[in-house]
Amino acid sequence: xxxxxxxxxHCEKIFPISDIYPRCDNCNEPLEVKKVTKGTIxxxxxxxxxxxxxxxxxxxxxxxxxxxxxxxxxxxLVASASLAAELGVRTIxxxxxxxxxxxxxxDRGTLTGIQHAVRLGYKKIGTVxxxxxxxxxxxxxxxxxLKTFILVSADLPPEKLNxxxxxxxxxxxxxxxxxxxxxxxxxxxxxxxxxxxxSDVPFRVEGSKTIAFELCExxxxxxxxxxxxxxxxGGNLRGIIxxxxxxxxxxxxxxxxxxVCAQASGCAAIYTAQKKNHERISRVENPDTIAHAIENPxxxxxxxxxxxxxxxxxxxxxxTDKEIIHAQRRLAGEGIFGQPAxxxxxxxxxxxxxxxxxxxxxxxxxxxxxxxxxYTAAFERHDLQISDCRIExxxxxxx
Ligand SMILES: *Cc1c(COP(=O)(O)O)cnc(C)c1O
Ligand SMILES: [Zn+2]
Numbered sequence: 001x002x003x004x005x006x007x008x009x010h011c012e013k014i015f016p017i018s019d020i021y022p023r024c025d026n027c028n029e030p031l032e033v034k035k036v037t038k039g040t041i042x043x044x045x046x047x048x049x050x051x052x053x054x055x056x057x058x059x060x061x062x063x064x065x066x067x068x069x070x071x072x073x074x075x076x077l078v079a080s081a082s083l084a085a086e087l088g089v090r091t092i093x094x095x096x097x098x099x100x101x102x103x104x105x106x107d108r109g110t111l112t113g114i115q116h117a118v119r120l121g122y123k124k125i126g127t128v129x130x131x132x133x134x135x136x137x138x139x140x141x142x143x144x145x146l147k148t149f150i151l152v153s154a155d156l157p158p159e160k161l162n163x164x165x166x167x168x169x170x171x172x173x174x175x176x177x178x179x180x181x182x183x184x185x186x187x188x189x190x191x192x193x194x195x196x197x198x199s200d201v202p203f204r205v206e207g208s209k210t211i212a213f214e215l216c217e218x219x220x221x222x223x224x225x226x227x228x229x230x231x232x233x234g235g236n237l238r239g240i241i242x243x244x245x246x247x248x249x250x251x252x253x254x255x256x257x258x259x260v261c262a263q264a265s266g267c268a269a270i271y272t273a274q275k276k277n278h279e280r281i282s283r284v285e286n287p288d289t290i291a292h293a294i295e296n297p298x299x300x301x302x303x304x305x306x307x308x309x310x311x312x313x314x315x316x317x318x319x320t321d322k323e324i325i326h327a328q329r330r331l332a333g334e335g336i337f338g339q340p341a342x343x344x345x346x347x348x349x350x351x352x353x354x355x356x357x358x359x360x361x362x363x364x365x366x367x368x369x370x371x372x373x374x375y376t377a378a379f380e381r382h383d384l385q386i387s388d389c390r391i392e393x394x395x396x397x398x399x
Contacts, residue, residue: 097370
């Protein structure tokens with residue numbers, strides 16, 4: 001590892017980079033790797049580089065363990081002129097994270113988390129997740145040959161268990177309060193030598209920086225006016241913000257985008273706290289949204305996101321399931337099928353342009369965070385059209 005430290009996002013207490021406990025023992029807020037202030041993008045061909053090689057200066061790793069990469073990242077940025085016209089803004093870009101090895105952006109943070117774990121000599125890793133993080137960790141754990149513990153809630157249905165189980169992790173249904181599992185797993189992990197790469201641990205956040213790095217390159221370093229991110233734990237959004245911040249500190253870009261933290265109204269701890277002008281988030285009782293990937297009732301990085309939103313005059317938005325389903329269909333009309341959480345940014349921008357918060361000259365990037373095939377139950381919410389016809393009548397029928 002290069003010489004650097006972890007730093008508390010709130011009280012700025014310093015911790016060694018080898019710590020796997022992701023929170024401050026002073027204020028219990030999340031830690032992060034100290035910001036990189038000097039670095040450039042490595043020259044070379046992105047077709048045969050990994051994201052860690054191209055952005056090596058921005059990670060504390062000395063050399064890259066190529067054997068545990070699955071060529072994640074370098075995802076497409078697709079412009080949509082028709083969405084821009086419809087919403088009345090200058091440009092809309094879709095950052096298509098469904099094109100990752102396990103079909104969501106989670107692979108970026110899994111990669112960096114496991115790189116850290118392997119360097120520290122851990123043979124066992126784990127995560128608490130019932131969705132994309134679980135599948136991603138199971139896949140990368142298999143590739144790296146590490147014992148991988150995946151803790152899920154006791155009532156997870158087979159259609160969600162099987163896409164995790166296929167990678168043969170130690171998949172454990174845990175009875176009890178799933179909400180406490182985040183902290184419980186970290187405590188057990190520290191004691192038993194299992195590196196738990198949970199939703200917002202520092203090295204998972206590091207991986208999400210590469211979303212911002214790629215965006216800057218794809219837009220020729222013309223920073224978008226708005227960056228809209230579906231947000232649950234807050235880990236991914238923290239990483240994206242940190243990525244832009246580090247590129248700015250290194251002189252690669254000259255300003256930050258305005259961040260939009262997009263949540264589902266059925267589980268909107270961050271949005272609610274910002275709206276009520278609270279210092280800290282409160283737990284959402286009885287969360288209920290079709291966007292299960294962003295259904296964390298007490299986001300572990302919620303307070304930190306709140307601090308960032310407030311300090312920078314950034315925005316949070318909450319959208320209803322009806323708006324989400326509508327947006328999911330509209331994205332499919334652009335040829336991109338995201339899971340419900342991935343449609344939340346589009347629904348959020350529709351609100352913000354409607355209210356005049358986002359103006360007609362704005363450039364906007366929407367993060368399409370994961371694939372629609374991850375949650376096929378959403379099909380039932382759409383009025384999908386299918387016709388039947390006999391072969392003899394087909395010519396006439398298709399006229
Ligand atoms: C994990 C996830 C999110 C939320 O990311 P956080 O880092 O928990 O805020 C959003 N969309 C999809 C598809 C996800 O898998
Ligand atoms: Zn602290």
